[in-house]
Amino acid sequence: MKKFMDENFLLTNETARSLYHDVAKDLPIIDYHCHLSPQEIYENKSYRTITEVWLYGDHYKWRVMRANGVDERCVTGDASDYDKFMAYARALPSAIGNPLYHWSHLELQRYFGITDIINEKNAPAIWENVNAQLAEGGFGARDLITKSKVKVICTTDDPTDSLEYHLKLKEDASFETKVLPSFRPDKGLELNREGFTAWVEKLSQVSGQAVDSYDGFLSALEARVRFFHEVGGRVSDHALDYVPYAEATKEEAAAIFQKALNGQKVSHEDEMKYKTYTLVFLGKLYAELGWAMQYHMNASRNNNPRMFEKLGPDTGFDSMNDSAISIPLCRLLAALEQDNHLPKTILYSLNPTQNHTIAALVGSFQGGGIPGKIQFGSAWWFNDTKEGMIAQMKALADIGLLGRFVGMLTDSRSFLSYTRHEYFRRILCSLIGEWVENGEFPDDRELLGRIVQDISYDNAKAYFGF
Ligand SMILES: O=C[C@H](O)[C@@H](O)[C@@H](O)[C@H](O)C(=O)O
Numbered sequence: 001m002k003k004f005m006d007e008n009f010l011l012t013n014e015t016a017r018s019l020y021h022d023v024a025k026d027l028p029i030i031d032y033h034c035h036l037s038p039q040e041i042y043e044n045k046s047y048r049t050i051t052e053v054w055l056y057g058d059h060y061k062w063r064v065m066r067a068n069g070v071d072e073r074c075v076t077g078d079a080s081d082y083d084k085f086m087a088y089a090r091a092l093p094s095a096i097g098n099p100l101y102h103w104s105h106l107e108l109q110r111y112f113g114i115t116d117i118i119n120e121k122n123a124p125a126i127w128e129n130v131n132a133q134l135a136e137g138g139f140g141a142r143d144l145i146t147k148s149k150v151k152v153i154c155t156t157d158d159p160t161d162s163l164e165y166h167l168k169l170k171e172d173a174s175f176e177t178k179v180l181p182s183f184r185p186d187k188g189l190e191l192n193r194e195g196f197t198a199w200v201e202k203l204s205q206v207s208g209q210a211v212d213s214y215d216g217f218l219s220a221l222e223a224r225v226r227f228f229h230e231v232g233g234r235v236s237d238h239a240l241d242y243v244p245y246a247e248a249t250k251e252e253a254a255a256i257f258q259k260a261l262n263g264q265k266v267s268h269e270d271e272m273k274y275k276t277y278t279l280v281f282l283g284k285l286y287a288e289l290g291w292a293m294q295y296h297m298n299a300s301r302n303n304n305p306r307m308f309e310k311l312g313p314d315t316g317f318d319s320m321n322d323s324a325i326s327i328p329l330c331r332l333l334a335a336l337e338q339d340n341h342l343p344k345t346i347l348y349s350l351n352p353t354q355n356h357t358i359a360a361l362v363g364s365f366q367g368g369g370i371p372g373k374i375q376f377g378s379a380w381w382f383n384d385t386k387e388g389m390i391a392q393m394k395a396l397a398d399i400g401l402l403g404r405f406v407g408m409l410t411d412s413r414s415f416l417s418y419t420r421h422e423y424f425r426r427i428l429c430s431l432i433g434e435w436v437e438n439g440e441f442p443d444d445r446e447l448l449g450r451i452v453q454d455i456s457y458d459n460a461k462a463y464f465g466f
Contacts, residue, residue, distance in 0.1 A: 004117065005105055010386070010426040015443065016433030023449045023456075024425040028149040029418060030460040032235060033182065033294060033409040035314075036141075038155050038165035040415075041179055042172070044140035050130040051081035053139065054107065055088055057413040059316035064100055065091050066316070076311060082127060089123035099385045099423065106419035111144065141415050142175055148418035150177050152466045154235050157181040159188065159224040160202045163231050170232065178466065182294075183228045183236040185282065188221060189275050191260035200261060212261075214254035218281055225285050234464055236286050237294040238279070241301060241321060245328035245335075248273035276332065283336045287343035292464055294346045296380065297325055298354070314413075320351045320382060326361060333365050333374075344370060344463065346406070348377035352388060355395035363400055372404030372463065381411065384420070389427050403451050406460040425456050 002008070011017045037045075047053035055061050062075045068091035073079045075087070095101040108114040112130050116122050133139065145153070157163065161181070169179045187199040204211035207220035225236075246269060248256075256266050256274040266274070286293045300321040302308040307317050329347070336342040342365060347358050355376075362374040379385070379392040396402050408424035410417045429452060435441045436448065460466075 005102065005109070009102075010423070010430055011433070012430045013433040013437045015436045015448070016426075016429040018445070019433060019448055019452050020426055020429040023452045024429055025422075026149075027425075027453060027457045028151045029421050030152045030457060030464070030466060031150055031410045031418075032152070032154045032292075032406070032460055032464055033156070033237065033411055034153060034417075035156050035411070035413045036153060036415065037413075038157075038163075038169065038179055038181075040141045041145065041153070041175075042165040042168050044142040046137070046140045047134050048131070049081040049085070049134070050127060051085045053134065054104075054130075054414070054416060055084055059314060059413075060100055061088060061104075063316040064088070064095050064098065067091075068094055076315065085127055086120070086123055089118055089126070090120045092118050102386075102423060103417070103419060106422060107416040110419050110422070111139070111147070111416055142177075144415040144418070145177050148421075150418060151461075152178045152180065152464075154180050154182045154233075154464075156184050156237055157228070157233075159183060159185045159221060159228075160199065160206045162206065163228070166231050178232065180232040180234065180466075181228050183225055183233055183291075184238070185221065185224075185236075186239050188217070189238070189278060191257065191274055192265055192271055196260055197263060214250070214257040217257060218278075221278075221282065222285060225282070225289070229289050229291075234290070234466070235292050235294065236282070237296065239299065239301075240295050240297045241299050242323040243295070243297055243325045243328040243332065244272035244275040244279070245331040246272035246276050247335075248277045250277065253277035276335070279332060280335050283343055284339075284341040287336065287341045290343075290465065292344040292346060294348070294377065295329075296348050296350070296377075297329070298323060298349045298351045299381070300350075318381075322351055322353075325349060325354060326357050330361060330364065333361075337365055340368075342368075342374075344373050344375075346375040346377040348380040350381055350383070352379075352383050352391055355392055356399065359395040359399040370463075372401060372406065372459065375404075375406055375463075376400060378405075378408050378424070384411070386423075386427055389424060390431055393428065393431060403454060404459060405455050406463045407455045407457070421456075425452075428452065428455060 008017055011020050065075045065087055070087045074084050092104060112133055114126055163181050166179060166181050200211050203220050207223045209216060209220045211217050211220050253274050256270045259266050283293060298321040299318055301318045302313055303319055304317040333342060349358055358376050362376050365374045376396045379388040393402060396405060408421050410420055436443050
């Protein structure tokens with residue numbers, strides 16, 4: 001029997017062990033999509049308790065606690081940090097087979113040198129141990145990033161953000177990791193959602209442009225894209241909970257925008273027309289600037305209205321959507337490809353039944369001399385599991401070029417999540433090792449090492465141009 005999570009954790013064969021230990025293990029990280037706070041990075045936020053650094057903001061862990069019957073008071077409420085931590089420690093043994101079981105142990109092992117198997121009995125000692133280490137210092141946000149060998153972080157930012165902390169970080173030579181903004185204009189696309197008109201008003205203020213017409217709106221958005229570019233942004237990100245496609249003239253899109261600006265709801269067809277026109281406009285701009293555009297598709301968000309009312313979005317009440325994406329997505333990309341304005345694009349679907357659909361679809365839009373220009377993005381959110389990552393990589397290998405994959409991102413709100421890259425790299429090495437040991441790929445260590453290094457780091461570096 002293998003030992004629990006030792007140095008050969010998840011490395012199921014000899015080739016995998018050598019690829020991981022000799023190549024992947026010590027490579028730096030490019031975190032091209034996450035939800036970390038630039039302010040916390042700038043201020044090198046420190047933590048007093050394990051709960052603060054480990055559980056606050058981590059909605060994956062909150063779901064496990066709720067599923068274990070923990071009262072919301074002990075999840076996001078006013079219970080003490082100790083009680084919250086104990087509630088998680090009590091829940092964890094039931095998370096057998098869930099990546100959180102592994103991530104949680106990896107986080108304690110790699111950052112705090114704790115190799116105990118977490119349970120209710122030893123949790124009080126772990127609480128004392130981690131809190132004492134935190135008090136000694138060296139566990140601030142920046143310290144954790146540096147320890148994790150992260151070269152670049154792309155945060156997720158609203159177009160109306162002043163990017164104050166990105167600008168400050170740019171000036172701060174004492175911190176070597178690049179922290180760059182990503183342009184996420186969802187609030188400007190979701191014209192039927194509450195807050196749309198207020199957001200447009202804010203956009204007008206920050207861009208210093210009047211936004212009383214669709215032309216003004218597009219021009220203000222463009223100004224913000226260019227501002228993000230100046231600050232170092234090279235990536236955009238869109239949450240397309242369903243993929244819209246409905247052709248529209250500019251006049252039609254403008255009339256729909258005006259209607260929403262007057263506080264009226266627009267029909268689903270009009271919403272799609274507006275989104276299509278605006279997405280194509282933005283896509284062309286990203287292409288001009290050489291950015292990579294990310295589409296995060298098919299999330300079903302905020303499924304629990306009562307909890308949404310109480311806690312807001314991204315608090316652990318989301319799931320997968322099953323809208324068809326193939327036709328609208330092809331049309332959307334084709335509208336950009338038409339005049340050669342398709343930017344580098346990364347496509348993620350939260351619905352893993354669409355793995356092969358996306359892997360095949362990306363192949364229809366490759367070209368223009370950029371290796372892996374259209375990417376099938378890494379297994380996202382509920383798919384960010386051992387089986388989910390293997391399924392995504394196998395689908396990509398089946399139909400496309402796994403060797404050009406830009407690999408893992410963190411997508412997290414926690415500074416301890418960098419162990420997810422280790423998890424991914426172990427699984428990658430194992431998968432490749434199995435093919436080699438099965439005689440399906442030659443045992444050429446130089447070539448294999450190259451492929452592992454590319455997927456773990458070099459491809460992302462070249463793709464984003466960091
Ligand atoms: O991994 C899960 C996430 O952090 C999730 O909350 C985000 O991916 C978010 O939905 C987004 O749209 O960017």
